[in-house]
Amino acid sequence: MKKTMVTVLSAGLALSLAAGCSTSGNSGSNGNEAPANTATNAGSGTNAGSGEKVTLNIFQYKVEIADAMNRLKADYEKEHPNVTLNIETMGGGADYGAGLKAKFASGQEPDIFNNGGNAELTTWIDKMEDLSDQPWVSDVLDTAKEPISRDGKMYGMPIGIEGYGYIYNKDLFEKAGITELPKTLTELDAAAKKLQDAGITPFSNGYQEWWVLGNHLFNVALADQDDPAALIQGLNEGKGGLAGNPVVEKWFNLFDLTMKYSNKNPLTTDYNTQVTLFASGKTAMMQQGNWTQVQIDGITPDMNIGVLPMPIDDSEKSGNIMVGVPNNWAVNKNSKNKEAAKEFLNWLATSETGKRYIVEEFKFIPALKSIEVTDEKVLGAIATDIMAYSKDNKTSGWYFNQMPEGLPQEVGAEMQAYVAGKVDKAGLLKNIEAKWTSMAKK
Amino acid sequence: MKSSGWSKSWIQQIVFTGPVTLAFAIIVALPFFMGMYYSFFEWNGVSDNAEFIGLSNFINIFSDQTFLSSFAFTARFTVAAVILSNLVGFLLALLLVQPLKSRNVLRTIFFMPNVIGGLLLGFIWQFIFVKGFAAVGEKTGWALFNLPWLGDETTAFWGIVIVTIWSTAGYLMVIYISALINVPRELIEAASIDGATPWQRLRHITVPLIMPAVTISLFLALSWSFKSFDIILSLTKGGPYNSTQSVALNIYNEAFQNNNYGLGTAKALVFFIVVALISSAQVWLTKRKEVQV
Numbered sequence: 221m222k223k224t225m226v227t228v229l230s231a232g233l234a235l236s237l238a239a240g241c242s243t244s245g246n247s248g249s250n251g252n253e254a255p256a257n258t259a260t261n262a263g264s265g266t267n268a269g270s271g272e273k274v275t276l277n278i279f280q281y282k283v284e285i286a287d288a289m290n291r292l293k294a295d296y297e298k299e300h301p302n303v304t305l306n307i308e309t310m311g312g313g314a315d316y317g318a319g320l321k322a323k324f325a326s327g328q329e330p331d332i333f334n335n336g337g338n339a340e341l342t343t344w345i346d347k348m349e350d351l352s353d354q355p356w357v358s359d360v361l362d363t364a365k366e367p368i369s370r371d372g373k374m375y376g377m378p379i380g381i382e383g384y385g386y387i388y389n390k391d392l393f394e395k396a397g398i399t400e401l402p403k404t405l406t407e408l409d410a411a412a413k414k415l416q417d418a419g420i421t422p423f424s425n426g427y428q429e430w431w432v433l434g435n436h437l438f439n440v441a442l443a444d445q446d447d448p449a450a451l452i453q454g455l456n457e458g459k460g461g462l463a464g465n466p467v468v469e470k471w472f473n474l475f476d477l478t479m480k481y482s483n484k485n486p487l488t489t490d491y492n493t494q495v496t497l498f499a500s501g502k503t504a505m506m507q508q509g510n511w512t513q514v515q516i517d518g519i520t521p522d523m524n525i526g527v528l529p530m531p532i533d534d535s536e537k538s539g540n541i542m543v544g545v546p547n548n549w550a551v552n553k554n555s556k557n558k559e560a561a562k563e564f565l566n567w568l569a570t571s572e573t574g575k576r577y578i579v580e581e582f583k584f585i586p587a588l589k590s591i592e593v594t595d596e597k598v599l600g601a602i603a604t605d606i607m608a609y610s611k612d613n614k615t616s617g618w619y620f621n622q623m624p625e626g627l628p629q630e631v632g633a634e635m636q637a638y639v640a641g642k643v644d645k646a647g648l649l650k651n652i653e654a655k656w657t658s659m660a661k662k
Numbered sequence: 663m664k665s666s667g668w669s670k671s672w673i674q675q676i677v678f679t680g681p682v683t684l685a686f687a688i689i690v691a692l693p694f695f696m697g698m699y700y701s702f703f704e705w706n707g708v709s710d711n712a713e714f715i716g717l718s719n720f721i722n723i724f725s726d727q728t729f730l731s732s733f734a735f736t737a738r739f740t741v742a743a744v745i746l747s748n749l750v751g752f753l754l755a756l757l758l759v760q761p762l763k764s765r766n767v768l769r770t771i772f773f774m775p776n777v778i779g780g781l782l783l784g785f786i787w788q789f790i791f792v793k794g795f796a797a798v799g800e801k802t803g804w805a806l807f808n809l810p811w812l813g814d815e816t817t818a819f820w821g822i823v824i825v826t827i828w829s830t831a832g833y834l835m836v837i838y839i840s841a842l843i844n845v846p847r848e849l850i851e852a853a854s855i856d857g858a859t860p861w862q863r864l865r866h867i868t869v870p871l872i873m874p875a876v877t878i879s880l881f882l883a884l885s886w887s888f889k890s891f892d893i894i895l896s897l898t899k900g901g902p903y904n905s906t907q908s909v910a911l912n913i914y915n916e917a918f919q920n921n922n923y924g925l926g927t928a929k930a931l932v933f934f935i936v937v938a939l940i941s942s943a944q945v946w947l948t949k950r951k952e953v954q955v
Contacts, residue, residue: 318918321707343921346710428901487813487902488792626920630728630904637903640814659920 274560275304279323279330281311281547282379284514288581295573296564303560331555332564334547335376337367338621348375349551349558356569356588364545364587367621376548377565380584383606383615384436384509385541386528392420392504404534405473412481415504422481424503426494427639434632435620436507437478439542440530441471443616452622458657462649470532472645478507479639487636499523511546513583513600527605529614537616541609544618545587624659631655700927707923719928728904729929732912739823739908740887747827747883748876751834756864758835759842769839773832780829784896787825788812791897815905818898822906825893830886834879841875842868873952881945888937909933 280289286309293305308330310319317340320333324347335344350373351357357374364378386408393401393411396418402408412422426432442448444467454461462468483489483503498506499519505528506512516523531538549568551561568574575591578584580598585607596604609615620628631652638648701719705712723729754772758765775783791811799807811817845868853863869876891910894900900907900915907915913933917926 315918317921318914321918324708343706343708347708428899430899430901485792485796485810485813488810493792626915629915629919633901633904636901640902642903 273302273304274557275306276332276557276560276564277328277330278305278307278332278564279320279334280307280309280332281316281334282582283309283311284511285582288577291581292577295577296567299567299573303564305564329552329554331552331557331561333550333552334379335368335550336547336621337376337545339623339625340621341368341370341375343625344550345370345375347553349553349555349562351375351377351551351562351565354562355566356590359569359588359590361587361589363617367545368548376550377569378545378587379547379549380545380578380582381543381587381606381610382509382511382546382585383527383541383543383603383609384507385530385606385609386423386505387498387508387512387525387602388505388528389498389501389503390524390526392501396420396504401528403529403531403539405470405477405531405538406534408474408528408531409477412477412505416481421483421497421503422505423478424483424489424494424497424506425478425486426489426491426506426508427486427636428488428490429494430629430632430636432491432494432507432632433635433639434628434630436509436542437475438628438631438635439618439620440474440532440616441468442619443540443542444471444532444537448617448619449622452619455653455656456624456660458660460653460657462653463646467532468649474530474532475635475638487639495519510583510585510600510602510606513602517600523601525601527602527609529609540614540616541606542618543606543610543615544621624656627656627659630659697927698931700924701931702928703924704922705924706921707917708921712924715924719925720932722925723929723932728907729909729912729916731904732907732909735819735906736888736890736909739819739826739890739906740884742819742823743826743830743887743890744880744883746823747830748834748879750827750831751879752838754831754835755838755842759839769836772835775829776833778829780892781896783829784825784893787821787828788897791817791821812898813902815902818902818906822890822894822897825897826887826890829893830883834883837875837879837882838872841872845871870951870953873948877945877948877952880948881941884941884944885937888933888940 278289286307289307289309293307296305297303310316316334320330323330329347335341335348341348352372352374354377356377360374360378361381364381365374368374368376368378392415396411396415398411398414400407402411415422441462442451445451445465446467451461451465479486483497489497494506495508495512495515496519497503498508499516501520507530516525527541529539529541549565551558551565555561568578569588570590575586578586578591579593583599583603585599585603586593593599593607596607599607623631634643634648634651634655637643637651638645643651700712702714702716703712704715704719758769758772762768778786795807795809795811798804809817812821849867849871850863853867858866889910890908891914894906894908894911898906900911909929910933913926913929916929917923
């Protein structure tokens with residue numbers, strides 16, 4: 221009796237542990253979620269205009285705007301007494317995609333959610349409403365349209381435009397005696413050397429984060445190609461193309477340069493540490509974008525900063541910064557409150573209050589021509605610089621979200637191995653090509 | 663209670679274990695089998711269409727280099743964590759059954775890490791490794807603290823092992839203490855009178871008598887280490903360069919990051935079978951060593 225009990229118990233435990241593994245994604249993400257939302261019983265309401273009560277569930281990933289979204293909720297509900305917004309934010313360290321899947325799997329489908337476009341659009345397209353007929357579509361910048369469009373239909377509204385490059389501390393540059401801003405690789409090297417000689421750590425590299433490497437830094441190698449799309453297509457088809465590519469060869473110069481003048485232990489430096497090091501004046505440069513403005517302001521208000529390009533050689537194109545659409549608002553195709561959701565997006569894009577929120581509260585560089593930034597100071601120093609680069613056409617695109625899903629994470633890991641000296645250049649390119657081939661096939 | 667018919671013992675069993683079995687079936691067993699269903703499909707976890715592809719997922723697993731290396735990591739990690747956490751737990755237990763004044767306080771303190779959740783614990787230790795160790799290293803110049811903790815393969819591996827031991831040894835200690843208390847005094851005394859050294863008493867009387875506790879502790883440590891997820895996620899996220907990616911983390915990434923839900927569940931099924939075989943073998947082996955007084 222005792223023996224059989226033990227056997228049954230241990231078998232049960234074994235089963236439970238394996239099941240625990242198979243569902244660990246759900247439990248892991250549930251841990252990060254806010255308490256299950258109870259406000260989903262909007263039930264009968266189908267039309268915002270009909271006077272019935274409607275609850276719109278918005279599930280978004282930008283932690284930086286969570287507070288502003290709550291203020292927006294109050295304003296929107298005042299203007300639309302029939303609508304209640306239920307806003308949930310999950311992002312930062314948490315895995316938004318897994319959280320969204322858990323929501324769909326558990327039947328708590330949000331009415332409005334975020335989608336990054338390209339590969340992510342392919343994954344979620346079955347759940348996304350075609351928004352081509354919306355009034356704001358014609359105002360979207362052409363470059364922002366492409367990632368979220370498929371077969372001539374547009375499936376989302378770009379939340380804004382973001383750019384990244386090397387954010388630099390103007391005061392520290394002055395202290396090191398750098399008068400001319402570095403625009404080429406040689407100049408960047410010289411500037412970093414001057415900083416180091418002045419006792420200032422030139423770069424804070426957040427190379428623990430896969431996206432700093434696998435998305436943003438690797439993107440430079442793709443974006444500086446003469447024809448990025450052709451290279452990506454070749455890689456998708458398993459033909460390779462990275463090894464022996466002259467631009468990729470030169471891209472290593474930049475990668476090596478950041479490591480040569482790096483902070484200590486870049487592989488254990490996460491995003492927070494990277495920004496903190498920079499914002500507290502311990503390092504002079506970091507590879508980041510305008511989303512860090514809020515955090516920098518929190519540490520050192522009115523910091524004297526700007527954006528430098530990411531040069532891989534001394535040519536003209538090297539002086540570009542990387543600009544793209546980080547994400548889009550999408551409407552759930554199966555939502556009962558589709559019309560109300562569309563109306564909300566329309567309000568955000570066209571009403572005075574909505575526009576004000578995008579620029580002044582969210583601090584997004586607008587992706588819609590109809591939204592004007594009257595006072596550039598509102599967005600902060602980094603965004604101001606990015607807009608200046610955009611005006612001069614000194615920008616390159618974001619190509620990393622055209623990579624197969626999950627690949628940037630793998631590329632990030634491979635690049636970490638290069639940082640650690642585990643693989644050489646040829647080995648790194650070979651590994652990335654192999655991963656690309658196998659992940660594109662799936 | 664002696665054989666008064668089948669029905670009576672069945673009613674007893676249903677009353678006592680029925681509710682738990684039901685909850686287990688709904689919460690664990692059912693999702694388990696539903697999940698396994700998808701291992702025969704190519705499905706991204708979102709799309710409305712899942713394509714039946716038979717056994718190809720299972721065939722693909724064995725050519726997946728990252729999965730195999732995550733298996734190797736998990737195996738190495740399990741060996742280190744199971745042995746060390748049991749050793750530490752046992753030694754603590756031995757120490758805390760001695761008549762010490764502070765033993766109740768110490769028992770609580772050593773058990774405490776187990777109460778803190780894995781994620782939180784991982785983040786705390788990440789801070790200690792990255793910031794705390796670096797600060798100590800700067801002040802003292804000791805080589806151990808000046809290592810790039812969590813920044814390379816070796817330190818990341820041992821970092822995870824250390825945190826795992828720290829969080830699980832207390833729990834195992836409690837199991838060992840309860841077993842040690844139950845070892846009959848007279849046997850130990852008789853052995854002392856016969857001239858057995860402390861080591862001989864431990865080796866030939868105490869250890870054989872606490873084998874049931876060893877079975878349980880080994881089993882627990884084994885299953886904890888195999889499915890290790892949260893500590894690794896918060897400490898290293900599987901990095902640097904995937905060198906500390908456990909199988910559980912690999913399965914999670916496959917299903918939710920690479921959006922290959924079918925392949926992910928196929929991996930989970932293979933992993934389940936391997937873990938079930940190993941734990942059953944372990945329980946069978948250690949149970950043979952158990953003795954009755």
